[in-house]
Amino acid sequence: MNKDPFFEDLREKGWRRKLTPDEEERLAEWLAEHPDEQSEWVAESNLNELLEALPNVPVPSNFTARVVQAAQHEEALAQRKKPSLFDFTISRWTRWLPKAALAAVLLGSGLSSYLYMQAARRAEWAKSLTTVSQLPSVANPEVLNDFDAIAALSSTPPADVELLKVMQ
Amino acid sequence: MSTELDSDAALMLRVKQGDWSAFTELVDKYKQPVMNLVYRMLHDAAEAEDLSQVVFLQVYKSAERYQVSSKFSTWLFTIARNLCLNEIRRRSRHPADSIDAAHPDHDDQPLQQYEDKKTFSPPESLLHGELEEKIEQALAELPENQRTAILLCRGDELSYEDIAKVLGCSLSATKSLIHRGRETLKEKLKPYLRSGCWPKAT
Numbered sequence: 001m002n003k004d005p006f007f008e009d010l011r012e013k014g015w016r017r018k019l020t021p022d023e024e025e026r027l028a029e030w031l032a033e034h035p036d037e038q039s040e041w042v043a044e045s046n047l048n049e050l051l052e053a054l055p056n057v058p059v060p061s062n063f064t065a066r067v068v069q070a071a072q073h074e075e076a077l078a079q080r081k082k083p084s085l086f087d088f089t090i091s092r093w094t095r096w097l098p099k100a101a102l103a104a105v106l107l108g109s110g111l112s113s114y115l116y117m118q119a120a121r122r123a124e125w126a127k128s129l130t131t132v133s134q135l136p137s138v139a140n141p142e143v144l145n146d147f148d149a150i151a152a153l154s155s156t157p158p159a160d161v162e163l164l165k166v167m168q
Numbered sequence: 169m170s171t172e173l174d175s176d177a178a179l180m181l182r183v184k185q186g187d188w189s190a191f192t193e194l195v196d197k198y199k200q201p202v203m204n205l206v207y208r209m210l211h212d213a214a215e216a217e218d219l220s221q222v223v224f225l226q227v228y229k230s231a232e233r234y235q236v237s238s239k240f241s242t243w244l245f246t247i248a249r250n251l252c253l254n255e256i257r258r259r260s261r262h263p264a265d266s267i268d269a270a271h272p273d274h275d276d277q278p279l280q281q282y283e284d285k286k287t288f289s290p291p292e293s294l295l296h297g298e299l300e301e302k303i304e305q306a307l308a309e310l311p312e313n314q315r316t317a318i319l320l321c322r323g324d325e326l327s328y329e330d331i332a333k334v335l336g337c338s339l340s341a342t343k344s345l346i347h348r349g350r351e352t353l354k355e356k357l358k359p360y361l362r363s364g365c366w367p368k369a370t
Contacts, residue, residue, distance in 0.1 A: 070221065
């Protein structure tokens with residue numbers, strides 16, 4: 001691309017539309033100072049003209065009517081596919097069924113686990129109670145009143161060795 | 169240009185509300201530029217007509233998604249380009265049947281018959297035969313993005329910023345595409361461009 005911003009700016013304008021008389025005049029002045037760019041501008045200008053002169057593709061006279069007809073047909077099909085109130089109600093509820101079923105299963109299994117644990121704990125307790133109930137009964141506590149005195153009797157003091165020597 | 173934007177946006181708002189006359193008006197306004205673009209992307213007049221209709225059908229079906237803040241013509245040509253690209257990709261996966269194959273019931277007739285595509289002789293055409301064919305051929309041989317950029321540049325519907333949106337690239341990249349495409353065209357059409365020999369408008 002030519003780096004001159006003035007030339008580039010007019011070139012880009014020329015791609016889309018004819019230059020205004022003012023722009024043409026300024027371009028002519030610029031080209032007079034830059035004669036090397038003259039052939040480049042001629043090629044650009046001629047190409048613009050050729051592209052501008054490309055003919056329009058023939059459009060059938062009933063094109064718009066056919067498009068509108070097709071769009072109206074699509075609209076009618078879309079209306080027919082809309083669900084009835086009955087379908088809408090059923091579908092609204094059936095959407096929630098799988099989630100409700102899953103919630104019920106989870107709740108049920110949780111409750112069962114809890115009840116099982118409770119029963120197991122009660123069985124443990126019952127077993128413990130049975131074991132304790134089979135222990136021999138504890139003696140009357142009154143027999144322990146003189147326990148200290150009796151305990152003292154059974155323990156003899158150590159021999160007085162010094163006294164025994166003296167007595168020999 | 170902003171007045172045009174407002175009028176197209178106003179029409180689309182009416183289309184969103186089911187106004188068929190507004191839709192008809194938009195189709196009438198843009199059917200020619202859409203056909204011009206689609207034909208020169210597909211190089212098949214019959215397919216161009218079918219696909220151009222699909223473009224407007226898509227516009228109608230997507231009316232709910234149209235944002236008033238965006239320019240209608242930019243949105244329209246983006247739809248047109250995308251549909252053309254889909255068709256080109258579809259063709260590359262399913263090449264056309266041979267046009268030389270004979271009809272199974274009538275040996276003297278080809279399997280597929282095509283109408284004469286050279287129906288481009290509108291009164292406003294300034295070009296004739298060979299030169300027009302050369303330009304169309306040169307355009308057809310350009311990479312798709314360069315060709316699309318140059319074709320969208322022709323009319324005054326879209327600014328360079330709008331063309332960049334249709335192509336999905338930056339403004340500088342868009343101008344670069346146009347420049348490169350034009351350089352290729354200039355090279356291929358050099359004899360004509362040098363001499364400037366074609367019927368000029370009076």
